[in-house]
Amino acid sequence: MYGGGAAEGERERPYRGRQVDGVRRRTGAPPCDRAAPRRAGDGDVPCRRPRRAGLARYTADGDGVVDLSRRRPDSGTFQRTDGMGLFWSMRPHKGEADESWFFPGAPTRRPSYEVRLSVRGGGREIAHRTVTRRWLADGVRHHRLTVADDQVDGLLFLPAPGTARKAPVLLFGGSEGGRGFDQEAALLASRGHPALSLCYFACGGKGRPKELRDIELQYFVRAARLLRSRSGDGSEKLAVMGASRGSEVAQLLAQYHPELIRDAVALAPGTRTVFAAAGSAEDHVSWTRAGRPVRLDPIPLDRVRGTVLAVAGGKDRLWLSADAAASIAGRTNASGARHRALTYEGAGHGGVGVPYQASGRYVHDPATDQWVDLGGTPADDAEAKADSWPRIRRFLSR
Secondary structure (H helix, E strand, O other), X not given: OEEEEEEEOOEEOOOOOOEEXXXXXXXXXXXXXXXXXXXXXXXXXXXXXXXXXXEEEOOOOOOOOOOOOOOXXXXXXXXXXXXXXXXXXXXXXXOOHHHOOEEOOOOOOOOEEEEEEEEXXXXXXXXEEEEEEEOOOOOOEEEEEOHHHXXXXXXXXXXXXXXXXXXXXXXXXXXXXXXXXXXXXXXXXXXXXXEEEEEOOXXXXXXXXXXXXXXXXXXXXXXXXXXXXXXXXXXXXXXXXXXXXXXXXXXXXXXXOOOOOOEEEEEOOOXXXXXXXXXXXXXXOOEEEOOEEOOOOOOOOXXXXXXXXXXXXXXXXXXXXXXXXXXXXXXXXXXXXXXXEEEEOOOOOOOOOOOOOOOOOEEEEOOOOEEEEOOOOXXXXXXXXXXXXXXXXXXXXX
């Protein structure tokens, strides 16, 4: 008996590139004529719709039943017992699975997408069903924020009217630039969290820097205050979530602005803002505070009002995020309580974020025209995301 799942995306999504020791990493080969990487917020780009499919072969029990959450497949696109394996193991019909990342579409333009599940036995299809995966719950509102009108560049999601408000969350990515957290923000808003997906450089328009250099922390503070003003109840629990290089900012904001921010989530984190291999310190300052370069190793966390939650993979090949997570968890906040870490031994740099979506392992560095290994395996990354995402939600909701 064969089980399969198929989905159609708007385009293959370039992975959220990272910058490590001053070297920028990002994908460069989506299937749209091998165009340059695109980010949420870049606008609509005509593109063919790549199809993906997952496949698994099972042997039914004596009653003809196959329970995917209890039975390991005999063969297929995944090998572990996993009820959601058909989703995260979907492979593109063309191209290398390890070098592509499924992007079903911007949640504001495509708030849901369909996946067709089918069962075949004896050489024929014996059952099928189409399920819908949704990014936005009914009534969730979204507002585009611009530097010209709002002094920040981002996408604000507000829960449906009448929904009990939970902690607001400010989200931002790493050295890829653009807005990389629209999906997470949409999902959090659907669960009651006012959420702002923020762009701080390479925003595709005027008003923000094009490179990750001399980014002022006050810009993030301005965004946090705007989010708090639009959030209503629960704003005293405001949290920030940053990935990779963005995790540095998440920690800095929680440390230097405890009156505004309670908690921070640091995904695939680092613990410093200076990198010896980057060359001259003057030439490679990413963050500034009150007009002065921020050069810290490690970033202090002793003034944080709440908790920093670090999430990392033990097989991260871009930088030592697991060591950074351990360092964060070994330190205490303003009240003397320890910060926390979730470390997944087999996961890589890509083992963070929304679960149950097909993702790759390699990213393309256009500067060298080489593929860079993020570490981990698709199965280990999928397991890490499936476990960490609900834990992050509970952490933010407490």
